[in-house]
Amino acid sequence: MDSINKNQPEDNHEDLFGPEAIEKIRSMASKAGSCFMCTKIETGRSFSARPMAPEKIDENGNFWFLSANDSHKNIELEKDPSVQLLFQGSSYSDFLSIYGKAQISRDAKMIDELWDATMKTWFTEGKDDPRITVLKIVPTEGYYWDTKHNMLVALAKRLYGAAVGETYDDSVQGKIKP
Numbered sequence: 001m002d003s004i005n006k007n008q009p010e011d012n013h014e015d016l017f018g019p020e021a022i023e024k025i026r027s028m029a030s031k032a033g034s035c036f037m038c039t040k041i042e043t044g045r046s047f048s049a050r051p052m053a054p055e056k057i058d059e060n061g062n063f064w065f066l067s068a069n070d071s072h073k074n075i076e077l078e079k080d081p082s083v084q085l086l087f088q089g090s091s092y093s094d095f096l097s098i099y100g101k102a103q104i105s106r107d108a109k110m111i112d113e114l115w116d117a118t119m120k121t122w123f124t125e126g127k128d129d130p131r132i133t134v135l136k137i138v139p140t141e142g143y144y145w146d147t148k149h150n151m152l153v154a155l156a157k158r159l160y161g162a163a164v165g166e167t168y169d170d171s172v173q174g175k176i177k178p
Contacts, residue, residue, distance in 0.1 A: 015174040016144075022061040022178050024144055028096040029057055032087035037065075037137075039076040039083055048076060049086075055114040061178045063100070063137040066114050068122060070131060077102045083137055093171070098142040102135055110134045142176040 016024050029035070034053040041047050050073060056064040063085065067074055077083065081103070087096040111134060115127050123129035 012172050013174050014172055015177070017177050021142075021176040022059075024146075024176060025061045025096065025098065025139060025142065025178065026057050028089060028094050028144060028146065029054065029063070029085075029087050029098075031089040031094050032096070034087075036086040037073065037083060038086065039073055040080070041082050041084055047084075048072060052085075055116075061139050063098075063135075063139075064110065064114055065135040065137070066111065066119060066123070067104075067133050067135045068131045069104075069133045074104060074133060074135075077104060077135070085137065093145070093147045095145040096142065096176075097144075098137075098139045098176070100137045100139040102137050105134045105136070106132070107134050110136075139176075139178050143173070144176055145171060145173045147171060 034051055036049045037052040038047050038049045052065055054063040054065055058064065081101045083100055083102050085096075085098040085100070087098075088094065089096075111127055111132055114134065120126060123132050
């Protein structure tokens, strides 16, 4: 049996590098708004995952978060800075998996830049809470699944394909390397 990609009459694979990859990362992650941050990534072992929302995605595609220095994620990242971020923008598209390396700092300027009032829920002493750290995730590679055009075109193609018994899918996927 052939894979679905072999039944696809149009090309649906596009690897992205450099500025194109960074733009795809920024647009898809921004659309999703939040992700699962995974740590303790080892083959054959359970990993840790928790929902997180990046406070900023910079022009280089780096992700910025605020985190407590005594959190499980910080403790795990101090041992191994490898991280995976998993984003989902909608039920049918905008899926993004990013691998990267975490850097932990107490950069007061970045804490000030990333701070918003809702952070006081976790950092009760405000911006000066001694537990606050900045996590910078520098992407090293990833993979994305998206639509080529928009959800309306994708839906129309799927409905047409179902009606004629052929594979018409408006999806595109590929590797991402910033």
